[in-house]
Amino acid sequence: MPDRRPHDPELEAAIRFARQMSRRRFLVRGGVGLGGLVLAPSLLAACGDDGDGGGDASGGDGDKKLTFSNWDAYIDEDEDGNVDGAGTTIAEFEKATGIDMTYRKDFNDNDEYFNKIYSPLLGKGKRIDADITAPTYWMAARIIGLGWTEELPLDEIPNHKNLEDAYLDLKWDPGAKHHMPWQAGITGIAWNPALVGGDLSSANDLFDPKLKGKVAMLTEWRDSVGLTMFGEGADPSEGDMDAMNAAMDKIEQAKSDGQILKFTGNEYLRSLENGDISACVAWSGDIAQLDPELGIKFAIPAEGGMQWFDTMTIPKGARNRVAAARWMNYVYDPENAAKLTEWVQYVTPVKGVKEILTEAGGESAALAENPLIFPDADTTSRLKVFAELDQDDEIAVQKRFNEISS
Numbered sequence: 001m002p003d004r005r006p007h008d009p010e011l012e013a014a015i016r017f018a019r020q021m022s023r024r025r026f027l028v029r030g031g032v033g034l035g036g037l038v039l040a041p042s043l044l045a046a047c048g049d050d051g052d053g054g055g056d057a058s059g060g061d062g063d064k065k066l067t068f069s070n071w072d073a074y075i076d077e078d079e080d081g082n083v084d085g086a087g088t089t090i091a092e093f094e095k096a097t098g099i100d101m102t103y104r105k106d107f108n109d110n111d112e113y114f115n116k117i118y119s120p121l122l123g124k125g126k127r128i129d130a131d132i133t134a135p136t137y138w139m140a141a142r143i144i145g146l147g148w149t150e151e152l153p154l155d156e157i158p159n160h161k162n163l164e165d166a167y168l169d170l171k172w173d174p175g176a177k178h179h180m181p182w183q184a185g186i187t188g189i190a191w192n193p194a195l196v197g198g199d200l201s202s203a204n205d206l207f208d209p210k211l212k213g214k215v216a217m218l219t220e221w222r223d224s225v226g227l228t229m230f231g232e233g234a235d236p237s238e239g240d241m242d243a244m245n246a247a248m249d250k251i252e253q254a255k256s257d258g259q260i261l262k263f264t265g266n267e268y269l270r271s272l273e274n275g276d277i278s279a280c281v282a283w284s285g286d287i288a289q290l291d292p293e294l295g296i297k298f299a300i301p302a303e304g305g306m307q308w309f310d311t312m313t314i315p316k317g318a319r320n321r322v323a324a325a326r327w328m329n330y331v332y333d334p335e336n337a338a339k340l341t342e343w344v345q346y347v348t349p350v351k352g353v354k355e356i357l358t359e360a361g362g363e364s365a366a367l368a369e370n371p372l373i374f375p376d377a378d379t380t381s382r383l384k385v386f387a388e389l390d391q392d393d394e395i396a397v398q399k400r401f402n403e404i405s406s
Helices: 011-019 089-097 110-124 137-145 158-162 165-169 203-207 221-231 241-256 268-274 284-288 321-331 334-344 353-360 362-368 391-405
Strands: 065-069 100-104 180-191 215-218 260-264 279-283 297-299 305-312
Touching: 065 321, 089 100, 089 321, 089 334, 110 137, 137 305, 158 321, 180 203, 180 221, 180 284, 203 215, 203 221, 203 241, 203 279, 215 221, 215 268, 221 241, 221 279, 221 305, 221 391, 241 260, 241 391, 260 268, 268 279, 268 284, 279 284, 284 297, 321 334, 334 353, 334 362, 353 362
Parallel strands: 065 100, 215 260, 215 279
Antiparallel strands: 180 279, 180 297, 180 305
8 A cells, every 4th residue: 555644744734724624514404513524516536646746837838738637537528438539528628618628637646646646745745746636635735725726716716706606605715716626426335236235325334354355445545534433323423533633443353353355446346346354444436436237336325425526636846737627618518517416426526516407317217216326315304524634633643643644
C-alpha cells in the first residue's frame, strides 16, 4: 500500500485552515440538528504524474487543451470502456468546443494526492499537470484555504446558475467561487451474496468471522471509521474522540486478526469483481456500475451511512483555465448532467436533472425515483456528515488510522 501518512510539514497548516471551514455547517434544513446535514438536491465521492509541473505558477488561460484528474468509475464510457469514445460526454464536449481533453483516473485517495501532488508542487509555487482535480469536500476546503486554487472564471460558466443552492452556502467557499461539485454520494456496505451466503444489513456484518480475510475498508478514514462508529452505536457527526478511538480499536483488531484483507481507494471495485473480497465499505454509485451479472449489492447499513461530495477545482497556476471553465459549463447543462447521472448513478449537484430523467421515461424515470440518487427524507434521515475536528484531534485520528491501514 502507498504511504498516505500526513508527513508533509505543510499538513498541519492545511488542517489549521480546514478546521476553520466547518463541514458541520453545510446546510441545516427544517431545524434538523448537525447529524441531519444534507449535501445536495434533497441531500446536501492517486497517484498522479510526479513531473515538475513545468515551471512557476503563473499559469495561462489556454482554451485548446484540458487535463482532468478524477476518480475511477466516475464518467460515462463507450461499449469498449473508452471515456472518449463516440457519443461519450468527453467526445461530445470536444466536438462542441474544439478542446482536446485528457481524462485521468488517477485520483484514488485524498491524502495520497495531497502528499504526492498538491503539497510538493502547489505548496512550493509550482503548477501541477492537471487543470481540474476533484477532491472530496474536506480536501477541497483545505486546498482552497491554503490558496492553492484559482478563482473560477464565472463569465465562462453561465451554467453556474444551475448549481444546487445548498452548495452556495458553504463557509469555506461562499458562492462556490473556487469549486463546482462533480458528484455527491453515500458511503455504505457492498457485498457479493454468493460469497457471503446471503445479504448484509449492518456495519457490524463486516466483522463477522465467516468473512475473515475477505473484507476491505476504505483508506478514507471518515468513511471506514464512520461506519464502524455507527455499528458501535455512536454518531460520527458528534466528534466524540473516545468513540472514534473505540472504532479504530475495533478496526485495528480486525486487521490484526486477519478479518480485514486490505484498505483501498477506488480499486476495491476490481477486488469485488474478481472475488478477492466478499464485502467492503463502498461508495453508492460505484456498485451501480458493476456488471449486474456479478450480483454485487449495496446498502446503507441499518445503523446509518456517511454522506459526502467530490468537487471540481482549478489548481493554482493551471495552464488551461478557460478550457476548464468551459468543461464545467458543459457538464452543468442539465441535459449533459442527466447523461452523466444515468451512467455514474451518484447524486447530481445540477438543478433540473431529475425532471429530465422523469420526462425521458423508462429506466431513466426509474433512476429519478431511486433514493440513492435522488435521496428522499427517509434516506437523508439515516445519513451523517463526519464531524469537524480541531487540529490536534484531526492529526491524531489521521496518524492512528494511517498506522492501522498501512
